[in-house]
Amino acid sequence: xxxxxxxxxxxxxxxxxxxxxxxxxxxxxxxxxxxxxxxxxxxxxxxxxxxxxxxxxxxxxxxxxxxxxxxxxxxxxxxxxxxxxxxxxxxxxxxxxxxxxxxxxxxxxxxxxxxxxxxxxxxxxxxxxxxxxxxxxxxxxxxxxxxxxxxxxxxxxxxxxxxxxxxxxxxxxxxxxxxxxxxxxxxxxxxxxxxxxxxxxxxxxxxxxxxxxxxxxxxxxxxxxxxxxxxxxxxxxxxxxxxxxxxxxxxxxxxxxxxxxxxxxxxxxxxxxxxxxxxxxxxxxxxxxxxxxxxxxxxxxxxxxxxxxxxxxxxxxxxxxxxxxxxxxxxxxxxxxxxxxxxxxxxxxxxxxxxxxxxxxxxxxxxxxxxxxxxxxxxxxxxxxxxxxxxxxxxxxxxxxxxxxxxxxxxxxx
Numbered sequence: 001x002x003x004x005x006x007x008x009x010x011x012x013x014x015x016x017x018x019x020x021x022x023x024x025x026x027x028x029x030x031x032x033x034x035x036x037x038x039x040x041x042x043x044x045x046x047x048x049x050x051x052x053x054x055x056x057x058x059x060x061x062x063x064x065x066x067x068x069x070x071x072x073x074x075x076x077x078x079x080x081x082x083x084x085x086x087x088x089x090x091x092x093x094x095x096x097x098x099x100x101x102x103x104x105x106x107x108x109x110x111x112x113x114x115x116x117x118x119x120x121x122x123x124x125x126x127x128x129x130x131x132x133x134x135x136x137x138x139x140x141x142x143x144x145x146x147x148x149x150x151x152x153x154x155x156x157x158x159x160x161x162x163x164x165x166x167x168x169x170x171x172x173x174x175x176x177x178x179x180x181x182x183x184x185x186x187x188x189x190x191x192x193x194x195x196x197x198x199x200x201x202x203x204x205x206x207x208x209x210x211x212x213x214x215x216x217x218x219x220x221x222x223x224x225x226x227x228x229x230x231x232x233x234x235x236x237x238x239x240x241x242x243x244x245x246x247x248x249x250x251x252x253x254x255x256x257x258x259x260x261x262x263x264x265x266x267x268x269x270x271x272x273x274x275x276x277x278x279x280x281x282x283x284x285x286x287x288x289x290x291x292x293x294x295x296x297x298x299x300x301x302x303x304x305x306x307x308x309x310x311x312x313x314x315x316x317x318x319x320x321x322x323x324x325x326x327x328x329x330x331x332x333x334x335x336x337x338x339x340x341x342x343x344x345x346x347x348x349x350x351x352x353x354x355x356x357x358x359x360x361x362x363x364x365x366x367x368x369x370x371x372x373x374x375x376x377x378x379x380x381x382x383x384x385x386x387x388x389x390x391x392x393x394x395x396x397x398x399x400x401x402x403x404x405x406x407x408x409x410x411x412x413x414x
Contacts, residue, residue, distance in 0.1 A: 060107040063089035065256050067114070070144040071346035081118050081251050086258040088272055094217070095263045098204040104261070105200065105219055109305035110160045112151045113221040114255040119143040119235060121340065123246035124413045140246055140366070140411045141340045144347040145332075150322045151223065151307045162311070162321050168302045170197045175218075175299035177206060203302050214267060214297040219259040225310035225318075227325050228252050234329050238337055243365055246411030267293075338362055366410045 066084040068075070075082040093100045121140040126133050153159040168174050170184035184197070198206070207217050232250045239248050262268040270276045271293065280286045310320045323331075335353030341363045342356070 060104040062108060062111050063087035063259055067255055074139075074142060079249075081120075081253050083116065083253040083255045085253075085255065086260055087256055088260045088262060090262045090264045090268060090272075092264040094261050095215075096208050098201070098208040101208060101217070101261070102201055102204045105204070105217075105303055106165065108219055108259045109163065109165050109221065109303075111221075111256075112148055112163075112307050113223060113257045115147045115151070115223045115226070115309075116253050116255065117145040117147060117231065117235075118249075118251045118253060119145070119239070119336070119340070120249045120251075121239065121244060121246050121411055122249070123411045126414060139345065140244070141343050142345045143336060143339050145336075146347065146349075147226075147309075150309060150328070153321055155322060162308050164306045164308075165200065166304050166306060167197055167200055167203060168304070170195055175301040177210060177298050177300055179295055179297060179299065198302070200303060203300065207300055210298055212296075212298045213263065213265055214293070215263045216297060216299050217261040217303075218299070218301045219261075219303050219305060220301065221257050221259070221305045221307060223254060223257075223307050223309060225308040225312070226252075230325050231329065234325075234333070235336065238333050239340055242337060242341055243409040244340070244411045245409040246413070341365060 065087055068084060091104075094104060120142045122137055123140060124135050125138050127136050128134075149155050149157070151162070153161045168176075171187045173181045173183055175181055176184070184195075186195070207215065231252075235250050236248050262272065280289055308321060310318050310324070312318045332350075332353055335348075335357045338356040338359065339348055339353070343366060
């Protein structure tokens with residue numbers, strides 16, 4: 001993996017004017033919906049002389065995570081891996097106490113999101129059911145790697161040195177206390193004209209001053225500075241080097257990337273209960289409830305906690321929180337290759353990868369036999385390929401699949 005960078009990391013900053021939120025203004029999606037009233041009330045309270053210093057220390061309990069057990073559960077929608085992206089919480093004090101709300105936002109921001117590397121290989125097999133042929137998708141391997149620890153300086157789970165808490169720019173379209181996305185009043189395009197944007201303190205006061213019963217305040221926790229293209233290309237080349245012929249899908253979902261704070265009332269309690277929502281789905285009451293919730297809920301998507309994997313300074317030099325993408329790949333590529341050959345299914349910890357890396361050799365390619373004698377292995381391999389070709393042709397498959405079997409490899413369609 002390589003050693004951690006020796007360059008002194010930047011000091012923790014929570015200046016809301018420091019970073020724009022241009023990266024994720026359009027990812028604010030919900031299962032239900034928000035309200036119709038206009039702009040949030042103006043904020044006139046002074047930010048100076050905050051009384052929070054005199055307040056007793058309060059521990060804000062993080063909202064529960066709904067992380068899936070990747071060893072057992074895989075959910076794909078629209079060709080994309082689905083993970084639990086949003087945590088939800090309700091606390092009556094968040095509804096009306098802006099200082100308590102601000103403390104909670106800062107506390108939740110210090111909890112890093114969970115970026116994953118999801119490596120999946122699949123192929124199609126033809127099966128007979130009576131006189132009919134059917135296609136069945138086979139998952140050859142599914143390797144899930146948790147990258148959260150690489151967002152912490154020196155791998156210290158309590159270190160938030162690199163995290164930055166920011167507010168939305170005035171010219172960006174986002175939810176500002178309404179059901180529609182919009183820019184700040186007076187801003188018609190995404191440019192800055194010298195008007196200060198609201199701070200976290202101000203947004204918390206606006207949220208708590210709202211008279212709307214249905215409100216949602218969202219904290220977004222994003223991962224920046226990670227070169228997904230580089231990692232994807234290296235991993236795909238690694239898997240292909242095992243002679244794998246199937247389809248490779250490498251994605252980078254992020255778990256617990258959002259925290260949604262709901263106002264405390266029965267309507268919000270019901271909308272968060274799965275069994276209640278299913279009653280509405282099955283009874284078709286959602287036809288009436290969904291439009292009401294959409295237009296009746298005020299949404300605030302104005303705060304973002306940026307968790308960098310790396311940062312580029314003003315001179316163009318890139319600094320890494322822990323290691324670079326290349327160092328990470330060089331550290332773990334042997335373990336990932338061997339897990340793929342083992343047809344591993346689930347979340348792979350670094351301890352598991354270290355275990356397979358400690359083996360003296362790679363496992364044999366799936367579909368082959370390893371006796372330790374080169375001549376015997378070659379003869380058995382040739383016989384196996386011949387059987388695969390004959391089997392493909394007897395099923396009526398085209399000649400190309402028979403040739404694929406003859407050329408060796410594993411995971412090809414048949």
